[in-house]
Amino acid sequence: MKALLLLENGMAFEGQGFGEPRDVLCEVVFNSAMCGYTELLTDPSYAGQGVVMTYPMIGNYGICYEDAEAGHPWVEAFIVHSVSGIASNFRCDIDLDGYLKSNRIPGISGIDTRALTRCLRESGTMRGMLCFGDQVDRDEMKRKIAAHVVPNGVSQVSIRKPRDYGNGSVKVALLDYGTKENIIRSLTRRGCTVRRFPNDTPFEEIKAWNPDGVMLSNGPGDPQACVKEIAELKRVYESGIPTFAICMGHQLMALSQxxxxxxxxxxxxxxxxPVKELKSNRVYITSQNHGYVVDAGTIDSSVAEVSYISMNDRSVEGLDYKNGRVFxxxxxxxxxxxxLDTGFLFDRFMDLMGGGRV
Structure with a gap:
């Protein structure tokens, strides 16, 4: 089936549809990874987004459910140059096309993803619409794109009730803004019992569980829209409970301070x-997925100091707080x-809580 991707600046890309033939509006972003599309598709931080893969061929090793970061994919649409017709992998559970169909996720292939990526780099992230069929109304698509508001997805992707994982001696309260499953696995592997709390959980409920530490997860959308979450994190910080924050959690903690x-x-x-640790002057290669960053010029030097910076654009990639209990x-x-260059940060968190490490 024919498919058309139209961007808000008027650029159009015609290709072949795959996955679920369903029209969708989304925020169009690109990812530069050569592999890991299973993890990408199921990362809740991609909620509401259509993801362009810069690597030309996707799907050659199929989908392995064990690698998923959530119970189902969160991307709004999947945009690739070429979909592999064969899934060659002894761990494969289902091919990419079948997986997208079973989860009602639309995709488009056969387009010039290099040109599309250059467009996004030059003009910035844009809203777009993916439509299926031989006849599409581009004027109607433009109207829908102009009216589309990218939702704040934290409340959409967070769990509704607390959930427990592991049976270790160290108790970690995980605030779920859209957590990836491997954050939980990284903690339970180190001997933690993890209680995953909904994004809007009051601090009193977290404190009543008497955790040894608090973990703040990744998540989608604009962190400034999370007003209630920011207010609760002020209380987490003031409590002095050891706290480790990743991605969205990193941004929310900075906003709270x-x-x-x-x-x-x-x-x-x-x-x-590439990310540089300022104290050691050492560079690490990292996995990233974010559209927002903390503004370095607004950080109070009496509260926190920058610990890591991006080697690509010098933006803030980490903060150490002066209370010595939060990073x-x-x-x-x-x-x-x-x-896995920076997995040692979980060991640092374990040390703060007085627990063990792997």
Whole structure:
């Protein structure tokens, strides 16, 4: 079936549809990873987004359910140059096309993803619409794109009731803004019992569980829209409970302490982003997925200091708070998929809580 991707700047890309033939509106972003599309599709941080893969062929190893970061995919649409006709992998549970169909996710292939990526780099992230069929009304598509508001997805992707994982001696309260499953696995593997709380859980409920530490997860959307969550994190910080924050959690903690955030032109999304640790002057290759960053000029030096920066654009990639009990990073140390260079940050968190490490 023919498919058309139209961007808000008027650029159009014609190709072949795959997955579920369903028209969707989305925010169009690109990811520079060469692999890991199962993890990408199921990352809740991609809620509401149509993801362009810069690597030309996708789907060659199929989908392995064990690699998923959530129970179902969260992307709004999947945009690729070429879909592999064969899924060659002894772990494969289903091919990519079948997986998208079973989860009602539309896709488009056969387009020039290099040109599309250049467009997004030059003009910035844009809203777009994917439509199926031989005859589409481009004027109607333009009207729908202009009216589309990218939703704040944290409340959409968070769980509704607390859920427990593991049976270790160290208790970690995980605030779920759209957590990836490997954050939980990284904690339980180190001997933690993890209680996953909904995004809007009051601090009193968290404190009543008497955790040894608090983990703040990744998630989608504009962090400044999370007004209630920011207010509760002020109380988490003031409590002195050891706290480790990743991605959205990193941004929300910074906002709770008076810093600001801003939207990047086209975001950081991929498994190949270099980040420098300022104290050691060492560079790590990291997995990233975010469209917003903390504004370095708004960080109170008496509250926190920048610990990591991006080697691509010098933006803030980590903060160490002066109370010695809270630290955060913009990238993903659990890195599924991606390099495991920064997994030691979970060990640092364990040390703060007085627990063990792997």
């Amino acid at each position: 008076g810093a600001n955030t801003y939207k990047l032109k086209y975001g950081h999304r991929g498994i190949n982003h 955060s990073v913009q990238f993903h140390p659990e890195a599924c998929s991606g390099p």
